[in-house]
Amino acid sequence: MKALLAVRGLRVSLPTATGLVTVVDGIDYDVGPGEVFGMAGESGSGKTISVLALLGLLPDGAVVEGTAMFDGRDLLRLDRRAMRDVRGKEIAMVFQDPLTSLHPMMTIGRQLTEHLRFHLGLSRAAANARAATLLEEVRIPDALGALGAYPHQFSGGMRQRIAIAIALACGPRALIADEPTTALDVTVQAGILRLLDRLRRQSHLAVIMITHDLGVMSSIADWLTVMYAGRVVESGPTANVLGAPRHPYTAGLLAALPHPEAPEDTPLVSIAGAPPSPQARPGGCPFHPRCKYAIGSCAMDVPDLILVGDGRRLACPVDPLVVHA
Amino acid sequence: MTSPASAANRQLVPGRRLRLPSRNFLRFLGRRLAALVLLGLGITFVAFVLTELVPGDPAAANLGQRAIGDPAAVRAFREHYGLDKPLPIQYGLYLQHLASGDLGESEQSHRPVRTDLSEFVPATAELALTSILIALALGITLGVIAAVRRNTLTDQVLRVISLGGISMPTFWLGLVALYVFFFQLGWVPGSSRLDPGLLPAHHVTGLYTIDALLAGQLDVFGDALHHLILPACVLAAYNVGLLTRFTRSSVLEVINNDYVQAARAKGLPERTVILRHVLRAALPPIITVGGLAFANVMTGTVLVESIFSWPGIGQYAFHSATTLDLPAIMGVSLFVAVVYIVVNFLVDVLYGVVDPRIRVT
Amino acid sequence: MSIQRLPLRFRIGLRRRPGTLGSAWKQPLAITGLALAGAWILIVIFVPLIAPYDPLAQSAQLFLAPGSPHVFGTDELGRDLFSRVLWGARLSLPLAFFLVAMAVAIGGVLGGLAGYFGGWVDEIVMRATDLVFAFPTIILAMAVTAALGPSLRNAVLAVVVVFWPSYARVVRGLVLSLGQADYVSATRLLGASSRRALLVDVMPNVAGPVLVLATLDLGNAVLLLAGLSFLGLGAQPPTPEWGSMVNTGTQYFQRWWLGTFPGFAILSVVLAFNFLGDSLRDALDPRSSWAVKEQNR
Numbered sequence: 001m002k003a004l005l006a007v008r009g010l011r012v013s014l015p016t017a018t019g020l021v022t023v024v025d026g027i028d029y030d031v032g033p034g035e036v037f038g039m040a041g042e043s044g045s046g047k048t049i050s051v052l053a054l055l056g057l058l059p060d061g062a063v064v065e066g067t068a069m070f071d072g073r074d075l076l077r078l079d080r081r082a083m084r085d086v087r088g089k090e091i092a093m094v095f096q097d098p099l100t101s102l103h104p105m106m107t108i109g110r111q112l113t114e115h116l117r118f119h120l121g122l123s124r125a126a127a128n129a130r131a132a133t134l135l136e137e138v139r140i141p142d143a144l145g146a147l148g149a150y151p152h153q154f155s156g157g158m159r160q161r162i163a164i165a166i167a168l169a170c171g172p173r174a175l176i177a178d179e180p181t182t183a184l185d186v187t188v189q190a191g192i193l194r195l196l197d198r199l200r201r202q203s204h205l206a207v208i209m210i211t212h213d214l215g216v217m218s219s220i221a222d223w224l225t226v227m228y229a230g231r232v233v234e235s236g237p238t239a240n241v242l243g244a245p246r247h248p249y250t251a252g253l254l255a256a257l258p259h260p261e262a263p264e265d266t267p268l269v270s271i272a273g274a275p276p277s278p279q280a281r282p283g284g285c286p287f288h289p290r291c292k293y294a295i296g297s298c299a300m301d302v303p304d305l306i307l308v309g310d311g312r313r314l315a316c317p318v319d320p321l322v323v324h325a
Numbered sequence: 326m327t328s329p330a331s332a333a334n335r336q337l338v339p340g341r342r343l344r345l346p347s348r349n350f351l352r353f354l355g356r357r358l359a360a361l362v363l364l365g366l367g368i369t370f371v372a373f374v375l376t377e378l379v380p381g382d383p384a385a386a387n388l389g390q391r392a393i394g395d396p397a398a399v400r401a402f403r404e405h406y407g408l409d410k411p412l413p414i415q416y417g418l419y420l421q422h423l424a425s426g427d428l429g430e431s432e433q434s435h436r437p438v439r440t441d442l443s444e445f446v447p448a449t450a451e452l453a454l455t456s457i458l459i460a461l462a463l464g465i466t467l468g469v470i471a472a473v474r475r476n477t478l479t480d481q482v483l484r485v486i487s488l489g490g491i492s493m494p495t496f497w498l499g500l501v502a503l504y505v506f507f508f509q510l511g512w513v514p515g516s517s518r519l520d521p522g523l524l525p526a527h528h529v530t531g532l533y534t535i536d537a538l539l540a541g542q543l544d545v546f547g548d549a550l551h552h553l554i555l556p557a558c559v560l561a562a563y564n565v566g567l568l569t570r571f572t573r574s575s576v577l578e579v580i581n582n583d584y585v586q587a588a589r590a591k592g593l594p595e596r597t598v599i600l601r602h603v604l605r606a607a608l609p610p611i612i613t614v615g616g617l618a619f620a621n622v623m624t625g626t627v628l629v630e631s632i633f634s635w636p637g638i639g640q641y642a643f644h645s646a647t648t649l650d651l652p653a654i655m656g657v658s659l660f661v662a663v664v665y666i667v668v669n670f671l672v673d674v675l676y677g678v679v680d681p682r683i684r685v686t
Numbered sequence: 687m688s689i690q691r692l693p694l695r696f697r698i699g700l701r702r703r704p705g706t707l708g709s710a711w712k713q714p715l716a717i718t719g720l721a722l723a724g725a726w727i728l729i730v731i732f733v734p735l736i737a738p739y740d741p742l743a744q745s746a747q748l749f750l751a752p753g754s755p756h757v758f759g760t761d762e763l764g765r766d767l768f769s770r771v772l773w774g775a776r777l778s779l780p781l782a783f784f785l786v787a788m789a790v791a792i793g794g795v796l797g798g799l800a801g802y803f804g805g806w807v808d809e810i811v812m813r814a815t816d817l818v819f820a821f822p823t824i825i826l827a828m829a830v831t832a833a834l835g836p837s838l839r840n841a842v843l844a845v846v847v848v849f850w851p852s853y854a855r856v857v858r859g860l861v862l863s864l865g866q867a868d869y870v871s872a873t874r875l876l877g878a879s880s881r882r883a884l885l886v887d888v889m890p891n892v893a894g895p896v897l898v899l900a901t902l903d904l905g906n907a908v909l910l911l912a913g914l915s916f917l918g919l920g921a922q923p924p925t926p927e928w929g930s931m932v933n934t935g936t937q938y939f940q941r942w943w944l945g946t947f948p949g950f951a952i953l954s955v956v957l958a959f960n961f962l963g964d965s966l967r968d969a970l971d972p973r974s975s976w977a978v979k980e981q982n983r
Contacts, residue, residue, distance in 0.1 A: 088592030100583040115591040375833040492956040497949025620822035646917040658829040
């Protein structure tokens with residue numbers, strides 16, 4: 001299946017008072033149409049920055065290297081106007097907190113139609129019709145009435161549905177969802193995930209789902225990429241990666257999840273130490289200070305991401321967890 | 326999903342019922358209205374106390390020469406104001422007079438203060454409105470620029486300019502502006518509202534510019550505008566400084582919000598993002614400054630109208646102050662204060678109109 | 687140039703510890719303000735030595751244009767304008783300091799009492815501040831001065847009347863919020879007396895905003911006093927007050943120096959205090975507008 005989006009060697013450096021700091025340190029991945037591509041990792045691992053780079057939403061002074069081929073064009077080399085045509089129309093984004101990602105003083109209808117009219121040139125009536133249809137698709141009751149309402153009149157879950165409707169308004173081929181369920185109740189989460197799943201099946205929408213919640217990953221992502229300190233440490237089909245993690249970090253993340261059936265006094269496992277700040281990343285494999293399987297060369301050689309079978313890629317030469325048949 | 330036919334059959338008016346004012350907002354407005362009335366009473370009390378503080382015999386001061394030769398007039402005066410009665414009754418009489426619109430009689434013009442005021446209000450209204458419009462246009466624009474170009478040289482320059490605006494003595498600015506632009510450069514006329522040869526258009530609002538437009542007399546309109554421009558700009562200076570600062574901080578509060586980034590992610594051009602998304606969200610706090618801006622303009626008119634020979638209530642207040650015409654001073658103060666609290670109330674209403682979170686449940 | 691800021695919670699800016707006074711003094715604005723204010727204070731102190739002429743002496747020709755020996759020219763009674771402007775500082779600045787000190791004292795005490803006791807004390811103080819705020823400043827000051835009789839003393843009184851409510855509101859608000867602050871309760875729980883809690887915990891937090899307001903008000907006080915004198919309600923002739931000098935300038939319009947130099951003096955003094963106050967606000971409130979922010983996720 002030909003990839004819709006192919007990212008190679010993406011490296012993002014951001015300006016700080018002390019100079020440029022590399023936040024994303026060379027990542028590769030492919031996303032196919034209709035596929036849910038999951039990016040997991042802790043805060044500061046660079047997940048959000050890497051997708052912002054795709055949309056050209058980085059602050060002034062950011063330096064981006066690598067390529068991101070979408071539809072035969074390199075997203076990272078597009079000029080401003082071309083980028084604007086891609087944003088919202090070909091690739092759309094849903095943000096984490098629907099309370100703050102919807103404009104509090106504009107009606108839902110306006111927020112749905114303004115880019116519709118801008119990108120597709122629809123008339124006001126046509127745009128409103130499409131907006132109402134969109135709201136129905138994301139299961140907002142009384143779609144027509146909702147068009148004239150304001151975000152604060154809706155619950156969190158409904159607002160996120162509206163945000164999804166806004167993102168999908170122009171019929172994009174890829175949707176980036178940055179922690180779309182993190183700010184929502186667990187019960188509401190499931191509804192949003194089901195919605196995303198249905199939508200992507202309907203229109204072959206590629207979804208890049210960023211979340212630190214492995215449970216969410218396992219339920220919706222076809223493909224999982226685990227990031228640490230700006231690099232990909234492991235990636236592959238979700239079931240494989242989560243079922244049998246091979247990178248010590250992935251294993252650590254999974255082990256840290258409390259087991260629902262473990263006895264009460266089982267201590268919570270955590271990975272010792274903390275992720276390094278972008279300014280202070282260790283040499284060699286960035287995870288090595290916290291890794292119990294680290295050997296001498298881990299502090300010096302940056303591991304490459306290589307194909308290791310069962311569709312998986314791994315950035316760990318030690319590969320301590322592989323199960324040999 | 327739905328067929329195109331059914332889609333076309335639907336009424337496509339976004340729901341109106343969800344946009345009616347909430348009861349909370351109406352209750353809030355009701356409270357503000359009550360506060361307005363109470364405040365109105367309070368300021369009458371202040372004005373009354375101040376008039377009582379004046380040393381000397383009000384009858385003698387007010388009637389001047391007549392007081393000596395005409396005891397009947399003195400008696401009538403004392404009767405009217407209840408000067409022989411206890412203070413609370415005097416206050417009651419005072420309120421009664423106010424309710425019927427009687428603000429006393431000017432010692433200078435010997436006309437009712439109310440008549441004087443009604444003659445001079447339109448001129449000041451025209452000046453004040455123009456000045457506020459200029460200040461809003463310039464101040465908000467500069468504030469947005471300063472915010473968008475934050476921490477660049479432009480921003481620092483604008484900071485100094487805005488500080489300069491609020492540091493300037495308005496009366497001095499008026500003097501210097503008049504000297505430079507009228508006396509030296511001759512770009513604008515130096516006084517009054519129209520050239521001596523022109524007559525104002527038919528009186529509809531009392532604002533020469535509007536009336537001229539309504540009557541289609543473009544030459545009068547042009548001349549009135551020509552006379553208006555310098556004093557309006559002088560009056561606007563302080564408010565431009567104030568609004569630039571306020572707009573800047575308000576925009577900065579808003580510009581990092583997620584919904585701004587979300588708007589960019591929709592592919593909207595940056596100008597639309599700034600003007601439609603950022604500015605709208607930044608507007609409510611700026612509106613609250615509106616009342617303050619009005620007070621500043623009022624302050625300015627008192628100081629500046631006489632310099633430009635502008636026949637408004639500011640000049641009236643100035644002359645009353647210099648001649649110590651107490652009824653006139655008190656009358657003007659009361660009038661301006663009442664207008665001010667009404668303006669503040671309107672600002673509250675406007676705030677709710679602009680921010681739907683307050684207005685709608 | 688558009689700013690495309692990092693979204694959500696990750697913002698990068700210059701590194702600066704918020705709330706440190708030290709960094710504020712390096713700002714050019716603060717330095718300018720300090721220098722200007724310092725210069726004027728020196729003038730106030732040393733004016734008998736600096737001023738070339740007696741400000742009241744009508745010794746020279748009338749209406750001399752600026753030149754030498756009269757640097758600013760002479761006024762309508764032949765007095766040296768330069769000396770009058772310098773002596774005007776000796777009038778305006780000490781009065782402004784006195785005025786603001788009074789307003790801070792009265793407003794601070796009333797506001798503190800209102801916040802501490804609440805109840806009807808609070809009501810009365812709040813209604814009083816409402817009443818003062820209902821008038822545009824100069825209107826009320828004008829009315830008060832006119833009622834009491836035009837003199838510099840009454841003008842000062844009027845300005846105090848107009849300025850105290852801001853401090854009452856600020857102090858009241860701070861007392862209210864701090865009274866509930868956890869660290870105050872904690873201190874008291876640990877046995878410290880309430881006076882100690884007041885001094886060590888509450889005062890520094892109150893002092894900051896009050897100091898900013900007071901610095902800015904110094905400029906406003908000079909402006910308002912000058913305005914009242916301009917209206918003939920403040921300083922009476924022959925006192926060399928800047929505002930009344932500008933008034934004379936409007937009467938003798940072609941002798942531009944009569945009004946320009948005193949007004950310039952007012953502007954520079956007010957600018958100095960506004961620069962200072964603005965820089966102070968930046969230093970004390972890390973979240974203020976012209977400060978550079980840094981936030982990390």
